[in-house]
Amino acid sequence: MKNASRRQVLQGAIASAIIIGFNPAMRSWVTSASAASEFESLPPLDGILYTDSATRNAAADDFGHLVRRYPSAVLKPGSVEDIVRIVRFARSHKLKVAARGQAHSTYGQPLIEAGIVIDMSSLDTIHTMNAEGAEVDAGVLWSQLLLASLERQLTPPVLTDYIELSVGGTLAVGGIGGRSHRYGVQVDNVLSLQVVTGAGNLETCSRSQNRDLFEAVLAGLGQCGIIVRATVRLIPSAQNSRVFLLFYNDLAALTHDQRWLIAQKRFDYVEGQVVPDASGGWRYMLEAASFYTPPDEPDNSSLLAGLSYTQGTQQIEDKSYFDFANRLAPTVAFLKESGVWFYPHPWLDLFVPATAVDRFVGEIVSDLTLADTGQGPVLLYPVPTDRLRLPLFRVPDEAVVFLFAILRTAPPDASAIAKMLADNRTFFERNRDTGGYRYPIDAVPFSQADWRQHFYPVWGRLVSAKRRYDPDNLLTPSQGIF
Ligand SMILES: Cc1cc2nc3c(=O)[nH]c(=O)nc-3n(C[C@H](O)[C@H](O)[C@H](O)COP(=O)(O)OP(=O)(O)OC[C@H]3O[C@@H](n4cnc5c(N)ncnc54)[C@H](O)[C@@H]3O)c2cc1C
Structure with a gap:
């Protein structure tokens, strides 16, 4: 037993009695206490397979709190071999399997009805690190990797806005952030992967080895394999960040400046938001940062030259590199304390073609109210597509695209949630009809026909990878793709 402690073993045993097998006729787990009937023995595990209701309940929900699916068991693996064993066992009994990172x-x-959830958080070791990259378990959090890499003045090139997400969880979707205009998304910064396929094989893959698996798993929404380890790129890190918040009254002026800045690579980090103004309407904020190590310092006047923000509104602040990367921590602590963090989150995340962004976002914002967002942030920032190299990370076919995200918080009220989900669908369709895509971490009702269209023209590749690597269609059914 590697990672599970004796205490965990005891807790598992007390909670559910030890699971010793599966009864295929009854489709139920067999414990040491209920072993009267015929059953197939569970392979020996380094970790624990839980079937108690508290553990299954905890795995039945995610950050959205919009959907509940109740698994029949939850594996807290003690080793990669446990994942191989459980996937093979599940395959032979036609049980579905889904990996769970941080369920954000x-x-x-990441949910599954009546199947097995594999809780990746029990595998969270950073195995090796050097100037090129770090080899980490998929359950490692980006915050954990960042803290360790900063000890060597290194950083992952791209971090998400919130860094308490698992490496496996963001690599399954993409992983975008304010440095994506320079380095692409997180999946573009992976050197190699270890994957347990739906066939139950442990495989290593990279650009030069098993490339079809590598490209089927990165941003592959968990369809072909479970990422168990990743070697992710690291680059030298500066010590500090100078952060600029610049305010605009005009949307087109904001997107113009954002595009100009990313073309010039003037800042290290560029994002933006639609923010409430004092009169109950909206204004626009450009958020940019320049990273530096003293005695070098950024030159504010050349960084700000030629930008058309409303003069006098700029806010400029210096922070350590880590504090900037971890900037959401105080807000999240506040939201947890107030309980709002645990409200439903019918988020909408879209990639909008740059040629359509001013009209598309302008129309939505003209009708948007604080009740529609629940005071959640509305993100708007550009990404050049020549940095994006993974086929399953789907974005519009233009040189620059904008991430437009309404990160809604809903009151716990079914009709308010239903309206937000319906609006999400309407906005998704409107964007799709001008060549836009969805970033599928969000909450948009989606059919299999939508998925085929989402992945066109690489749909055929995904289907053949699925047939090859997950022939019995075991993995991650809740995405609703197959
Ligand atoms: C507050 C907040 C801020 C966020 N900010 C950003 C941001 O700035 N940029 C951005 O890109 N995203 C952002 N996200 C979205 C986030 O990246 C995705 O939801 C991501 O999938 C969450 O990671 P997780 O570890 O919670 O994954 P989970 O939600 O647990 O899993 C996501 C999907 O991947 C699958 N999966 C999980 N682990 C693995 C694995 N090891 N192998 C294969 N499949 C796996 C799951 O089955 C599920 O289908 C944010 C989310 C939140 C809640």
């Missing part, structure tokens, strides 16, 4: 999805993506 918003529409049930």
